[in-house]
Amino acid sequence: MRALIALALMGAVRCAPATAAPVQLSGEGWRVELSREAGTFDLLAQPAGEAEFVSLLRAGGERPWYGYNVGSAEGRTSESTPTVEGDPERGPLRVHCELDPDHAVTHEAVYYLRPEGLVVVSRFGSSALTPEGSIVRFAPKLDVDLSLLTHYAFVDAEGRRHQGAVMDLGERNAYAGVGAWEPGRDVVDRLNAERPYMLLYNPERAVSLGVILPLYESVWREAGSFLQMYQGGFNFWYTGFAPMSRLRGERIVILYLRQSGSPEGIEADAPRLCREVEDGIQRGEIEAPEVREMLAAAAAFDPEAEALSARLAEEPPTGAAWLALEMLRVAREWAERDPVEALDLLLRGKAELEGSDM
Known part of the structure; x- marks a missing residue:
């Protein structure tokens, strides 16, 4: 695996002022803006032939977060003030948040920059995890702009590609992906182990946002990754979650940000990227000890x-x-x-x- 590029960061940050500019990570046609006030971010893309970047997240919607639910709905999220640490020469970038100080539950996202997007090591720490927890968002929960990301694609366990227009999924609640809360028009039990991805894209403007779950058979086999068109206009994308019983350990997710108007690119890149992540872990280039x-x-x-x-x-x-x-x-x-x-x-x-x- 080629050397991972260190992420730029101007010093460690704790309790940054409200006007602090976000940490910007970028590649060809995409930009991620990591907040200094919360463990969240914005995702932006540059449509083909256009000068301006546009957010892939729903305007006024829920910000991306890592965390878990307790009870039926209450969340413990990464929206608290983070500690951000990194070095532009040696990298990577770490964003550390307290989720539940009373139970010493923390979350750390470690971002590695690649031409295709971000490799994210997501880990939770706890000395006494609340027993009523339900599911854990190892990969971020997103609220996406479906007027921009109009189509979806993924490959099931048997190797069949599922794709189509999001609005053809039906009225809210509508689902597409794996492990949804309830049956949907395009819901399967598992992703393909060789190409464990889900992509949202726009074939006309050539913008896209994908997630790849490397080491799928080993660490993501019980995971869910699906789009939910929820009541009230919410467009929730649970990019990767696992049962609370699997909180032990780390997970790695690839936010695939190479811009495209079709799934061919991510489908071709996914096997290689998964191999490179595993090789990077074995060689210590990606720090994921568990x-x-x-x-x-x-x-x-x-x-x-x-x-x-x-x-x-x-x-x-x-x-x-x-x-x-x-x-x-x-x-x-x-x-x-x-x-x-x-x-x-x-x-x-x-x-x-x-x-x-x-």
């Missing part, structure tokens, strides 16, 4: 499981052997959901068996 630990555990699990299974086949039916066999069975059930916990259980089963030999 994802890296998960990848290492997933790689180690099958050889360890096969070795323990082979040994158990030769063991006499002792209590230790029975316990190790049961731990192996449960570990295999956990392996896809949480390889770190699964490997730990497997190694404890191995230790139990070895302890009985002493």
